[in-house]
Amino acid sequence: MATPRIVALDMDGTLVESSGSIPEEFWGLLDRALGAGMVVAPASGRQLATLQHMFERNEPDTFIAENGAVVWHKGEIVSVSPLPGEAVRRVVDALDSAPFTAHAVVCKPEISYTAETTPPEVQSEVDKYYLANAHASSLSDALAADPDDTVKIALFVESDAERDALPWLAEVAPELNVAVSSHHWIDLMAEGVDKGVALNALAQQLGVRREDTAAIGDYLNDYAMLEEAGYAVAMGNAHPDLKAIADEVVGTNDEHGALCRIERWLEA
Template identity: 55%
Template sequence: MDGTLLITGQDIPDSFWPVLQKARQRDLVIAPASGRQLATLRHMFAADPPETFIAENGAVVWHQGEIVSTTAMSATPVRRLLEALEAAPFTSYAVVCAPEVCFTRNDLPPEISEEVSRYYRSREELFSLHDAPLDNVVKIAIYVQGDAEAEALDWVESQVPELRVLLSGKHWIDVMDPDADKGHALEALASTLSVARQDTAAIGDYLNDLGMLKAAGHAVAMGNAHEDVKAIADEVVGRCEDGGAIEKLKAWLA
């Protein structure tokens, strides 16, 4: 989504909707894949909803009105990480994500609350994150006040070595079960649709897209993609601000 489809960072480009309609006519599935929450994705595409979403960086797959796959973490490392973050050597704010709702503290600074709301439309605010139900957590998203990669990534990995920790933006770190990524979600979706892996394709730009591109039958990196993403792609297309992803979809459908 960000860096791949969303030119403004918020709105779906007008040029996307005819592509979606043409894909439906061809009996092809376009599945927006994002670190965003399922509720947020459904709201963003409310004008003409796709029938499929990959949400929470692959931990949640939704198809034709129901969640068809989730990958949750054990409550023990989730609780350990939340406790450790209270004394972390950097300033951060955690978002505890269940499949259909997320939980934050009720005392977030206004600018952080606004940033969280960009990605998490269905949210409950709690006095303490320890009050959140921790038995069905699909992701912990951590907003780091400074540079997430330089200041926090290694530290988070050291706290929960049994979980998967990845950088999802300049300020964001996502923590998930090792089996939860967009690649696993793509494989689960292909199985649900009875589509062979070699008949799938994926377009991405950032490190949290690596698993998806590796799992896809054909991997496309954006012109503005991280160099590690470009290195494993089958091809590199135009930049996000130039509509590179939509132009590639049009070419496939042509």
Template identity: 45%
Template sequence: MVFPRLIALDMDGTLLDGESKIPESFWPVLKRAEELGVTIAPASGRQLATLQHQFGPELSFIAENGTAIAHKGEIIHVSVLPDDAVLRILDALQAVTVDHDVVLCTPTVGYVSEDANPDTFVQLEKYYYSRETVKDLRAMVKDSDIIKVAIYCSAGSEEHIAPVVFKAVPDHNVAVSGKEWLDVMPAGANKGAALHYMADTLGIDIAETAAFGDYLNDYELLQEAGTAVAMDNAHPQLKDVADVIAPSNLDHGVITVLNEWFNKMESTQRVHANQREF
């Protein structure tokens, strides 16, 4: 394989452990990447502010399923949903009878109704570090750059939410991003497109990229990457397009594979250094 210079890491079900935490053994791996000149970019459906809170602001980030891209503390690209698409989603969801809540995501804050289910607020603490409650979500549409609409449904997003939303906005990117979450992004916006944008910005050939993922919102990411890595716990469709199957997130598969790659990179560098001496 081509050694990657840019590596995108999904979070939930991929890098994070069973308690949704970053394993402590990841930080030495991140340091090794920096020493080798490899850029690590968390690539998540999570909010940019959340990722920056978890990792610090200086990394590169693909946030909100690719609709917000940041590099060294600066937002370098966003993709915005048209107002009419957001309103179509809100209109269509009125017909859904099972409990669900909506988050309107901007590059810097997530808006949620003050009447949202208490269980939803528990979930939001994990995914939306920067959030505001509002009386009327519709009132936020006109004056905000909505880059993603996220819908939380504890009864199951794929069964109860996806059919309605797919029908409402067939012209945009609808992704089942977890058992309880469904995300809507602008047409053409996804983690894979964001990886390509970041690679171009950093002057890295797409063949020199790699990506790790586990769920359907990682599909385009793995398709686009030079080396596609699906976790052992990944959705079957991701395994079908993967070049490598890593151990599960519970077994810290990302860290295992990265250490293997970095060992080979360091070994290759030593060989080249010895050859130059002669």
């Protein structure tokens, strides 16, 4: 394709190396992309505060956070998609009797909450993705103030999220959109909310045609984003389902496959 005007760029497993770092080469590439008028939109299950911190060295104009439930553009949150409060409470209350062990993160637009009983090793995983996180005596307490402003529930599943939690959630909260983010993480958003919907809304807001958008990702929470994009790129380390729908498969995240693809677009 010709050089896209918008590139939605997943973070973990795509831009971020296995070490957890953004490659040093990315910053110069981002400068060139922005200078060429390309909108590079980090698109992640991470919260907005975490993305802003990761990019404080050179902040793009746009972030797609919380798997599409929060969209930030040019200094302000332009889109928030909350979950129904009743469904949030139903999931939180049912977790104690779930046939697997999981720990919930209740996500608001600018802060998240975990129970103070969350095991330290799990909380350390939470802290990687939720910089603005507070502890609550219980998740019910976190919901008490305003149960209707929750934009996402993230579950850290100690076993296999796709195998164990996905079918259970389909029974407990069939009206919610569920995205498997990794082996242990699974996210719940409102119906019709995902990275693909957020990319489409962003393109419409900026007056960009669908065929002038691209998306790069590696896991199942990127599936809708790759489907929606004019050009879909799957990483070499991507889930097989993403590779099956991609227009192109590039190198792995540790091989900087996403950076190489953006570099080729800029050279074109």
